Amino acid sequence: MTTKHEQILNHIDSLSIGSKISVRRIAKEMQVSEGTAYRAIKEAENQKLVSTIERVGTIRIEQKKKENIERLTFAEIVNIVDGQVMGGRKGLYKTLNKFVIGAMKLDAMMRYTEAGSLLIVGNRTNAHELAVQEGAAVLVTGGFDTSDEVKQLADEKELPVISTSYDTFTVAAMINRAIYDQMIKKEIVLVEDIYTPLEDSKFLSSNDSTSKWHSLNRETGHSRYPVVDMQNRVVGIVTSKDIVGEDENTLVEKVMTRNPMTVTVNTSLANAAHMMVWEGIELMPVVDSLREIQGIISRQDVLKALQNIQRQPQVGETIDDLITSQLTHITDEEGTYTLKTKVTPQMTNQLGTMSYGVFTALITEASSHLLTRQKKGDLVVENISVYFIKPVQLESEVEIHPRVLEAGRKLAKLDVEVYHEGSLVGKALLMAQLIDK
Numbered sequence: 501m502t503t504k505h506e507q508i509l510n511h512i513d514s515l516s517i518g519s520k521i522s523v524r525r526i527a528k529e530m531q532v533s534e535g536t537a538y539r540a541i542k543e544a545e546n547q548k549l550v551s552t553i554e555r556v557g558t559i560r561i562e563q564k565k566k567e568n569i570e571r572l573t574f575a576e577i578v579n580i581v582d583g584q585v586m587g588g589r590k591g592l593y594k595t596l597n598k599f600v601i602g603a604m605k606l607d608a609m610m611r612y613t614e615a616g617s618l619l620i621v622g623n624r625t626n627a628h629e630l631a632v633q634e635g636a637a638v639l640v641t642g643g644f645d646t647s648d649e650v651k652q653l654a655d656e657k658e659l660p661v662i663s664t665s666y667d668t669f670t671v672a673a674m675i676n677r678a679i680y681d682q683m684i685k686k687e688i689v690l691v692e693d694i695y696t697p698l699e700d701s702k703f704l705s706s707n708d709s710t711s712k713w714h715s716l717n718r719e720t721g722h723s724r725y726p727v728v729d730m731q732n733r734v735v736g737i738v739t740s741k742d743i744v745g746e747d748e749n750t751l752v753e754k755v756m757t758r759n760p761m762t763v764t765v766n767t768s769l770a771n772a773a774h775m776m777v778w779e780g781i782e783l784m785p786v787v788d789s790l791r792e793i794q795g796i797i798s799r800q801d802v803l804k805a806l807q808n809i810q811r812q813p814q815v816g817e818t819i820d821d822l823i824t825s826q827l828t829h830i831t832d833e834e835g836t837y838t839l840k841t842k843v844t845p846q847m848t849n850q851l852g853t854m855s856y857g858v859f860t861a862l863i864t865e866a867s868s869h870l871l872t873r874q875k876k877g878d879l880v881v882e883n884i885s886v887y888f889i890k891p892v893q894l895e896s897e898v899e900i901h902p903r904v905l906e907a908g909r910k911l912a913k914l915d916v917e918v919y920h921e922g923s924l925v926g927k928a929l930l931m932a933q934l935i936d937k
Contacts, residue, residue, distance in 0.1 A: 504532050505790065508540035512549055512560065518590040518658070519560040521550055543789050546766075551575045551593075561593040572596060572678060574637055574660045577618065580678050581639065581664040581671050586646060587654030588637070588661055596637065601672055602627055610634065620668055620675075625650060632659050641668045691772055692765035694805045695786045695797040703728055703785075703793060704752050706735055711748040713738055726785040726793060727756045733791045734762055737783070762787045765794060773802045777880050777933045806878065822846055823861050827900075829869065837873065839866050839900040843892055853891040854898075859918070860884055863928045866900040867914045871934070874904065879912065879932035889918075890925040898925070910934055 508530050512521065521544075526537040541558060544550045551573070552558045561575060575592040578585060585592065600612045602621030609627060613619050615635030621627050623644040631638050632653050640646055643665040654661040664671060702716050703726040716725060717740075727736040736756030746755055762785045763772050776784065776799050786795045823841070830838045841862065849855040863886075868879050892898060899919045906913040912934055918926035 503790070504530070504536055505540050505543070508532065508537060509544055509547075509549075512541070512544045515560045517560055517593045521558045521560060546789070559589075559592060572675070574618070574662070576678070577639065577675065578660075578662055580674050581662070581666055583639070583662040583664040586640075586661045586663055587651035588632075588657065588659045590655075591637065591658035591660050594637075594659075599639075599672070599675055600636075601668060603668065606630070620671055622668060628661065629653065632657055632661065635659065637661065639664060639671060641666060641671055689769040689805055690765065691763050691767045691769065691786055691797055694769065694801050695765065695795045696801070697795040698793060701726075701793075701796045703796075704738060705729075706751070706753040706756070708752045709748060710738075710743050710746050710750050710752060710755065713743055713752065714748065722783075724783040726760070726783075726796060727752055728793050732793055734760065734785045734787050734793050736760060737785070760785065762791065763797060764788065769802060769805055772797060773806060774880050776802060778882070820861055820865070823858060824865055827862075827865065827869070837870055837902065839869060839902075841898060841900070843894055843896045843898065845894065848894050851891070852894050854896075856886075856889065859889050859926055860886070860928070862898075862900055862918065863902075863916045863930055866902040866916055867912075867930050867932065870902040870904065870914070871907070871912060871932075874907070879934055881930065881932050883931040885929045885931075887927040887929070892918075892920050892925050896920050907934075 508526060511526070511530060515521070521541060523534050523537045523541060526541065527534045530537065541550065545552060549560065550558050551561045559575065561573060573593055573595050577583065577596070578592065594616075596618045597616040599618040599620055600609070602609050602619055602624065606627055609619070609621075610630055613631050613634050613636045617636045618639055619627065619631040619636050620639045620641060622640065622642050625647050628638045628640065628646045628650045632650060635657070637659045638646070638661045640661065640663045643663065645663065646661055650661060666674070702720055702722070704712055704716070706727050706729050713725065717723060723740040725738050726734050727738055729735050736753065736758045737760040738752055738756045742755040742757065761775060761779060761781060763775070765786060772784070775781065782799045784797050785793055786797055788794055822844070826841045826844065828840045830840060832838070843854050847854055847858040863884060864881055871879055897920070901917045901919065903915045904912065905915050910933060912932050914930045914932070916928050916930060917924060
């Protein structure tokens with residue numbers, strides 16, 4: 501039997517795209533408390549079923565596929581530019597294919613304006629009207645209004661007309677930045693990209709006997725299985741250690757490990773890998789917000805994915821990508837391994853010196869390079885102790901000297917020193933867990 505929470509989520513899912521949603525209305529329609537309705541709407545927002553827009557409210561939106569994540573919805577544009585919707589609210593869920601800056605003559609502007617695009621323009625009412633007629637949304641910059649005729653046309657065609665106080669150049673830069681950020685997000689591998697879904701997973705019920713574990717073990721060769729209750733909520737996990745010496749009629753709930761660590765489909769691969777390495781876990785259940793099982797993820801899945809990521813070309817560069825790309829490697833006659841880089845504007849703080857975040861990124865990257873070079877495997881940082889860091893100015897060239905103090909099968913300890921013009925400007929101790937390739 502489904503819970504009230506699930507019923508509300510199913511109801512929201514069934515609503516048409518663009519429908520307005522409120523706590524009070526959901527509570528009245530579903531005959532639940534406003535607190536229950538509020539929690540369900542927040543969960544729907546997490547599941548990307550709805551979006552809350554300031555001065556507009558919460559609306560049902562179309563779920564974007566991961567491969568199209570770099571396309572922004574008009575609702576997201578409203579949030580990015582702190583805009584106000586003047587017309588066409590029902591079209592806020594739609595995505596824009598491209599944006600056009602209206603800094604040209606009207607006929608030239610219309611040649612570039614097409615259905616699904618966003619025209620960014622100032623106080624030019626005739627351009628607003630022509631753009632909406634062409635099937636494009638309009639973003640009016642400079643805080644200007646538009647005519648009532650344009651607002652009415654926007655409502656009829658369900659194409660948003662938005663006003664923002666920012667100028668055209670600033671708005672274009674903000675939207676470009678948002679698209680770029682989305683491209684970086686697209687590259688981040690999540691659990692949902694690699695986990696084994698429920699229909700292909702094996703698991704036990706809490707009222708199963710241990711004989712069922714033996715049956716699954718013979719069938720799959722695996723030794724770990726999640727345990728669920730009558731509502732398919734994960735309540736434990738059973739491994740071969742739990743089963744040893746137990747009678748085959750013993751109930752699974754008597755021997756299972758309770759409250760196991762779990763992940764959701766939105767957990768990043770890096771986070772899942774850290775949890776599995778840190779805790780020595782071979783398998784984790786994938787659950788939803790109610791802890792209902794969605795599938796499983798194994799240590800092998802994670803390691804394979806991590807190795808594949810390293811072979812993938814990067815599209816959107818993060819600050820770590822910029823730092824890595826600028827590092828050069830040197831090994832002297834004595835076999836000392838050194839990395840060199842130059843302090844660029846992106847690596848500085850507001851004072852024009854190398855930022856603390858970049859310093860720790862360099863420490864991590866240098867340690868990773870050295871361990872990979874010595875065939876110790878990839879690392880998951882456990883702790884970084886920075887002993888001191890001195891200001892390093894923009895355009896300065898620095899040398900990073902990583903040195904392995906200890907390296908076992910699963911743990912490594914490294915001392916890392918940073919030099920500028922022969923002077924020591926930073927020193928840190930890094931502790932890491934190793935992932936075998």
